[in-house]
Amino acid sequence: MRSNKTRLVIAALVALVAVVSYIGKRSLNPITGEQQYVSLTPEQEIALGNQSSGEMASQFGGRSDNEELQHKVASIGSRIVARTDASKSPYEFHFTVLADDQTVNAFALPGGQIFITEALAKRLTSDDQLAGVLGHEIGHVIGRHSAEHMAQMELTQGLVSAGQIATNDPNMMASYVGQMINLKFGRDDELESDKFGVNYMHQAGYSAEAMIEVMQILEQASGNSSQPEFQSTHPSPANRIEHLKQQIETL
Numbered sequence: 001m002r003s004n005k006t007r008l009v010i011a012a013l014v015a016l017v018a019v020v021s022y023i024g025k026r027s028l029n030p031i032t033g034e035q036q037y038v039s040l041t042p043e044q045e046i047a048l049g050n051q052s053s054g055e056m057a058s059q060f061g062g063r064s065d066n067e068e069l070q071h072k073v074a075s076i077g078s079r080i081v082a083r084t085d086a087s088k089s090p091y092e093f094h095f096t097v098l099a100d101d102q103t104v105n106a107f108a109l110p111g112g113q114i115f116i117t118e119a120l121a122k123r124l125t126s127d128d129q130l131a132g133v134l135g136h137e138i139g140h141v142i143g144r145h146s147a148e149h150m151a152q153m154e155l156t157q158g159l160v161s162a163g164q165i166a167t168n169d170p171n172m173m174a175s176y177v178g179q180m181i182n183l184k185f186g187r188d189d190e191l192e193s194d195k196f197g198v199n200y201m202h203q204a205g206y207s208a209e210a211m212i213e214v215m216q217i218l219e220q221a222s223g224n225s226s227q228p229e230f231q232s233t234h235p236s237p238a239n240r241i242e243h244l245k246q247q248i249e250t251l
Contacts, residue, residue, distance in 0.1 A: 011166035015159055022155040031085050031142050038147035039154065040110065042090045045147055049111030053094075056109060061099030064118050069097050073116060076127055077134045083204040086138050093141070095134065097121055104221040108137040110146035123217050128210035131201050136211075139196025145189040187235045191243055198247045208248045215241050 025037045040048065057063060064070060077095035081087055091112035098117045106116040114137045116130075124130050140146070198208045219237040235243075 007168060008166055011162040014165060015162035017158065019155070019158075021158070022151060025151045029142075029144060031089050036144060036148050037151045037155075038144050039150040040147040042111070045144070046090075046092055046111035048146075049109035049113040053096075053109055053113045056107075056113075057096065057098055057115065060103060060105070060115070060117055061101075064097040064099040066097060066118065069118070069121055072127075073097050073121065073130065073134070076131050077114060077138070080131060080135055080138060080200050080204045080206075084138075084200045085203075086142055086200065089142055091141055093138065104218065106133050106137055108140040110141065110144075112141050114138065114141070120221075123221065124214070126210060126213075128201070128207040129214050129217070131204065131206040132197055132208075132211035132214045135197035135200035135204075135206075136193045136214075137197075138200060139193035140189065142196060143189065143192055145193070149186070149189070190235055191240065194240055194244055195247050198244060198251070202251050208251055211248075212241055212244050215244065 022037055025039060027036055027038050028034075029036050074095045077093065081093050086093070093112040093114065095114050095116075098115050100117040101119050101122070103117050104120045104123065106114075106120055108114045114134065116133060116137075120133065121130065124133065194211065198211055201208045201211065215237050
């Protein structure tokens, strides 16, 4: 009985430390006006992105030798940044095409390093569609999603540890629940970046409707296969398209 009480006290302390630490990471995003909980300063985000960019690029064949495509991507990306609220951020945006011609992908590192594979870039049929992809990735940077996700992971890990201590079961269901919580965080980030992307496309003079075409291209590239949404870091294409239509109507 005493052992159980001791475990509960320790578990409560671990949970309290995790929550207090998370609350202490509250920060105002000057671009979005949103109060967020983040683990990095903008300067740390830039440093982390620059430090990891080479390794991440190497996983997709390194920098593409297609200089025409490099120039096109850099030009559209720079136009979006210059004509939107992204220009007011402290981030250093760089746009790079990666040589991988098999993997359909685009991603952003914290601080402004943005990548798109040849496989995805060559599937896009217009500058508007390319602007949609780049606007979405710029949204991840402006939304500080990497720094936010790190803080959320730290909180979740602390609470899961507390649950494991309280039940004396290191393999308890809390681990699974924690994973599902963080997957939900990821899906919310994607929907928010879709919203940013649509707004940035509109501000930069591109057709926002092309973002829906991008979603259709991505769905086709995946072979129209998907796992249950609650087990995926991305919302289903149909869900994203519905949100995009609602956002476009507000422009």
